[in-house]
Amino acid sequence: MLTEEERDTIDENLDNDGNGINRKTNSGVWARFINVELKEQGKMVKKAEGIRRYKQFSSGSNNASEFNSSGGFEQMKCREIIAKMILAHELPFSFVEYHWFNEFMTYNNPAYQKVSRETIIEDCIRVVEAEREKMKKVLQNVDMISLTSDCWSSNQTVRYMCLTAHFIDSDWKMQKRVIGFVELAPPYSGEVISDGILECLSKWGIQDKIGTINLNNASDDERAIAILKNSFEGKRKLHFEGMFFHVRCCARILNLVAQDGLRTIDCCLVKIREGVKYLRKQSDRLLKFGEMARILGIETSQSLFIDVQTRWKTTHRMLESAIHYKLAFKGYALRDPNFEWSLTDDEWACAEKVCKVLKVFLDATRLFSATSYPTTNLFLTEIFKAKKVITSAYISDDIFLKKMSAPMYDKFVKYWGETEVLMSIASILDPRFKKVSIHWTFGRLYPDNELSDRVEYVINKLKSLYEKYSNAFQVTRAANSNSTSTSTEAPSVSARQEDDFHAFLKSRPVKNTQKTELEVYLEEPNYTYFRNMEFDVLKWWSQSSSKYPVLSTMARDIFCIPLTTVDSESSFSGGGHMLDDYRSSLSKDMVELFVCGGDWIRSASNTTIQTLEQSTKEEENLEIQIPTSDAAFHRHERPTLMHIF
Incomplete structure (x- = not known):
């Protein structure tokens, strides 16, 4: 690429028509150009053209x-x-x-x-194929892999299952790769799903490395999990003692809970949605609405928003923006007789209550859907906020809140009970939190008479898990030691004579006063950090792996567990484009090849690569700017309602 100085040098040596002129060309830049004659607009002109080397x-x-x-x-x-x-x-x-x-x-x-x-x-x-070979080598060096999976039907009504592997690599970096995009044969039962997963794992040679599987809550998935767990248990390859084998998608649970909340204000949402559509239809209506907001002292830099009804996050945003302009909606409705979607004061109050509750779910969903950093260690303290707001509504004296939160509370309590131990252990393995996190959280969630037992239950599970990892570590270390210190020499006479004595010494019970890694870790002070400071928990464990070889291995395995199936779901955008009307003839192997390959190339890139569908979603016309007129203000006049309507 030419520098600015080089471009200036070339420009100085060309006349206004771009023709070369007889000036001295002492600059070194001219060594990269040759003089050529080209025909432009019917006449021959001289040009300086870059030398192409090929x-x-x-x-x-x-x-x-x-x-x-x-x-x-x-x-x-x-x-x-x-x-x-x-x-x-x-x-x-x-x-x-x-x-x-x-x-x-x-x-x-x-x-x-x-x-x-x-x-x-x-x-x-x-x-x-070249990327696949690279992936095989990477997966061979990984000790434990967590899976996420989801199913989808193409426009040819063929059902596909996407399988994504999550792991922490040798550099202690979070990684995720799509390893399967499998066509499922009807009737799409649990047996078919489990067989598809096992076949995919076998192809990669990682069937003994699976720690957890994150599926949704469908009955077919439940049966698939039971079959898979039985298969791994039979081979004695069930990690974490099977405690965390099935991890339910947190985003899906939060979505179901959020839908329960929105369902209570369906009437309000219809009015807001239709009202926004009415304003957007004509620019003069939006202008009048904007001026109304301005007169009422409402900040108009915030846009109105129209939702996609199947995506609750957009519905929440629509609700949030409408509440910001609540007074403007009221004022506009009074002056436009054709505006039929005005909310009552009670309806606005209910909408505000729901919006406040769902804001907590939205923040949690964004946090837990991340893939570039661990989320299991953040779950306990963050999900506490969601559980707290639901519980507060459930025990509230407010009739509306109590009715709204009842179905939300039931779903959330069930999910919390299934994930409490895993997320508590993950939180303890964050050096900033340790046991303080569970004492603090449990103390705000449970009555005093339950607190001690619940904390002790989690600590006992942690100790049991640590013992399993410690035993495995000792076996591996002993095997490595034996392989490097084997000797073919026969023992001496004196050594043979002392065999009985040494056997006696070994048989005596020895009291071990040395503390375990876990005990040392828990007794040390919590890692001090500033709240606005970036903290990389994987980097901390990487630097502490020599001090805590067993605990660091356990932390690596737990922190690679994803809380959502978002990655598997996002792969269906590729499947959708791959299986359009022009590619419906592609074989299932080709479809899998291209969907997986696209994911591997995007993951290997150091930059953010958007797919065609992601770019299209960003361009969706969901946001509506609020226009205002400054004419009256430029004339130093305060606009009145007569100026507007």
Whole structure:
């Protein structure tokens, strides 16, 4: 790339028409250009053109050009990048045949040769196969993997299951990779789902490394979990003593709870939704609404919002923005006789109560859906906020809140009971929290007469788990020691004579006063940090792994457990594009190849790569800016309602 100084040097040596002129060209930049004559607008002109370094393949090659060590163009490398672009961004294969794409490519380098759809498919296969080999090597070095899975039906009514592996790599970084996009045969039973998962794990050779599986709450999934757990238990490969084998999707539970809350104000939501649509339909209505808000002293920089009814987060945002403009809605309704969607004071009050409750769920969902950092250690203190707000509503004297929270409370209490031990242990393994977190949380959730027993139950589970890891660590260390210190020499006479005595010494009970890693860790002061300071719990355990070899291994396994199936669900966007009307003939193996390959390429990139669907969602016209007129203010007049209507 040219520097600004180099560009200025070139500009100084060209006349206004872009023609070269006879000036001295002492600058070193001119070594990178040659003088050429080109025909432009019917006349020949002189130009300075950059030297393109490339050379042709031999006549026996099918490729137009090859890589030049001096930094030139390489057709095969270019095709590889295009294949990765198509896979990562979920573009159609026919993209390479688009006229303006090829115009762009040949403009950048005339050596580029157009590629057909069939050729780029073959390139995509080669790219994905290369990525698959890299993935196999990575997974071979991982001790434990957590899975998330979800199912989806294509527009050809074929049901697919996505399987995502979550693990912490050798550099103590959170990783997630889609390892299966499997077509399920009807009748989509628990047996079919479990068989699909086992087959996928077998292909990767990781069937003995699975610690937890995160599925939704469907009855078929429940049966699949039972079958899988029995299979792993039979092979004695059930991690965590089977305590955490099935982790329910936290986001799905919060979604169900949120829907219960929104259902209580369906009438209000309909009025708000239709009212916003009415205002958006004509620009003059929005302008009048904006001026009404301005006169009432309402900040108009906040937009109105229209929701997607199947996504409760957008409904909450619509509700939140409408509450901000509550007085403007009231004022507008009084002056526009065609506005039929005005809420009563009681309805506004109910909407505000629901909005306040759901805000806690929204914050929790955002936190738990992250994939770049562990979330199990954050669950206890964060979910406490959600449980607290539901419980407060459930025991409230407010009739509306009590009725609203009843179904929410039942769902949440059931989920809390299933995850309490896992999340408590994960919180203890965060050096900032340790036992303080469970004492603090449990003390606010349970009566005093239950507190001690509940804390003791969690600590006992933690100790039992630690003993399992400690025993496994000792076995591994002993095996490594034996393999490096084996000797073929026969024992001496004196050694044989002392065998009985040493056997006697070993048989005597020895009181071990040395503290375990767990005891040392728990007795040490909590790690001190500032609330606004970034804290990397994985980095802390990585740096402490020599001091706590057993605990660090346990922490690594627990912190890689995901709380949601968001990653598996997001892969269906790729499946949707891969299985459109133009690709419905692709085999199931090809579909899996391309969906998984796209995920691997996106994950390997150091930048955020958006798929086509993600970009489309961001462009959805859900946000509505509120216009206002400043004319009256520029005339130093205060606008009145007569100015507006």
